Amino acid sequence: MKYFHLIWAALFRRKTRTILTLMSVLAAFLLFGMLDAVRVAFNSGGDAAGVDRMVVSSKYSIIQGLPQSLVARVQATPGVKNLTWANWFGGYYQDRKNQMVNIAIDPNYFDIYPEFSIPPEQLQKFRETRTGALVGESLARRWGWKIGDKIPISGAIYPNKASGDTNWSFDLVGIFKARDEKQRGAEQQLFFRWDYFDEANSYGAREVGWLIVQVADPQKSDEVAKAIDAISANSDHETRTQTEQAFQLSFAKQLGDIGLIVSAIMGAVFFTLLLLTGNTMAQAVRERVPELATLKTIGFSDVSLLLLVFAEAVLLIVIGGSLGLGLVSLLLPVIGAASGGMLQLPPVGAGTWLTGLLMMIGIGLLVGVLPALRAMRLNIVDALAGR
């Protein structure tokens, strides 16, 4: 640490070069931070999902429903603490481009999803209003909806029995919020009542899309899942029960191998960065050969010179990289706000910082190797003579 000022001075010996290199490192880690946020968003069905929740859906296809009669039987399964159910509805608001996540739910949905907060009187209103709907705060802000508005939805999968077409209208009775900043994306949903949906859609087969089961003991969820699946075994609506995390991950996986794409891009970026900073460090050491020789003359050991150059390389990358990751932390909320909550990426987490720091130190050491060895092996006489 006592040599810090020496390393610092060496680093900024040529300001232009160091600043330009820092900018390249910054750009690389800016990209790393953003792509890692995307990767985390895709793989974190995980963090958002409750550990004690499991999803019961059709074994054969996402589009197959389950009979509502299953609800009572699943409820009676030992180990099931609570359950609710939902049905995908789909549709768009005003224009086909504004596809929405509309889901028919039972009002006790919010007991099982405590991560949403909703004023009790609004939830009560929802229980009392047959055509009532609840929307997330981000969604309400996006369209400027207020409580009391009628919300028209078109193009859903289910035709309305009364009108014969797929135009539906709901009364907005409440607005819910995600308690955790990270889950703002979940505020893009509209919920309405399953009993109204079941009664008013012209397919009306007392079907539910999927069940959400809360287990009493997450340790025993495997056994509970088996017991639930056994209920419908060999019937024409066999189920598959899996943790909510596994359920959500299966969707992310279907979009494509985001992890692979991210690693491929970052591979290209870091390879380029390695070459670029490696060149800078080589130049820096080459220029300073007489100075390094002077240091040796006044008593610096070979090892301490080696360490000095390593420290310089690592410091260069760590400064640039931290600035890059810091910039991502500032940018992500801005992007989220600018896109009206449509593009919600999780903030840069401890995991990303840790991976990032390890990458920085690793790259720093790698680019430092050759120049550091060169500095260590300097022969004082030759170096001072300029040979």
Add this chain to the structure above:
Amino acid sequence: MRKFKSFLFGSGLFLVILASVALWVMLPGVVLLGLAVLLAAWMAFTRMGRQAASVTWVGVSTLRQRLGASSVIIVGIAGVVGVLVALLAMGDGLQKTLKSTGDNETAIILRGGATAELSSGVTREHATLIAQSPGILRDAEGKPIVSAELVVVANLPKKSTGTDANVEVRGVGPQVWALRPNIRIVEGRRFTPGLREMIVGKGARQQFVGLDPGSTINLNNQQWTIVGVFESGDAHESELEGDVDTVSAAYRRQGFQSVTVRLTSPEALDALKASLASDPRLKVEAKTTLDYYTAQSEGLSKVIRVVGITIAVIMAIGAIFGALNSMYAAVATRAREIATLRAIGFRSPPVIISVMLETMLLALIGGLLGASIAWLLFNNYTVSTLGSNFSQVVFQFSISPALLWAGVKWALAIGFVGGLLPAVRAARLPVTTALRES
């Protein structure tokens, strides 16, 4: 005052850079070719041009002595162009696959307001009414070429992940072979109506486990046999196809989801639309399959494009700083030489042009390198993603010459920006100080 002057100069230069990059992006290839020819002519036939050419030659021939710094420019730009071309090829490939699925000669009829087949529904009676509409081509026996179809989604394990993914299962009518003549059986045979038999698209077979001819699969708890493999060169290759009535029975469905018809001519769509609109019983919309599938590809391929360009821009900024670094170093090492040239009467423009040309040459090499690597690795690379029918769409990366040219254009733009500032510094070097420098 001096500071103010240099500030003015700096901001002026910045504006020049912005304007040239904007112009560069907009200019078509032909104009650029013209510019190159003009530059070559200038270098060959004017005194200043010849000066520029000789200074450039000195720079280029000493490149080998600056191998490390030069390769920073080349590799940095190759990285940007490689990633850009690969990502854009993914978006283009998806769009190409979906667009080629539709044409002007066939029309798809969906329930009014439906955006995809999965959210549509057409009852049996309505399907019969639609088939009798005008504008539909009839076969030799006088039967309209119409296929009322059911689209369902099944879970099958994917080869790449081993976990279940959604595959599209399409029940098709007996006239489908006349409706989609591009469907060719390449292995096995067609399915037999009434039997639980399926044919599988080439893409679906490649992406999912257990779809080889002769194997059986479990669809909605019933055993189906795969009897053949088909090729169509479009999005249908991602599907399993079987007889619509048998599929309906298996999934306990009453109606259809869409009706696809072959039109007598592209103009017949209007007659068909008018007839459908005039029947009060029908609440359906007809559009050409080209329009339908183009709309399907729009959202996702736009997202891929935006993401690809954003990533490439960030990488390009990094590469510009790398190029600046290398070229400043190059100018610094040649400061004496440049000052000597200026002292014996060379003017500034040849010096500027030579540094710029050198950078752009390196950028061009980098661009070509990146584009070729992307082409070698990814051209026709097959992937799949979740399409609008909530099931996997298989497509191939498509690297067109236009895309390669776009990559090279990006490379040259990066080279231009990265070379301009060092070039200006070289030209503004005070001759006396530069000559005195060791």
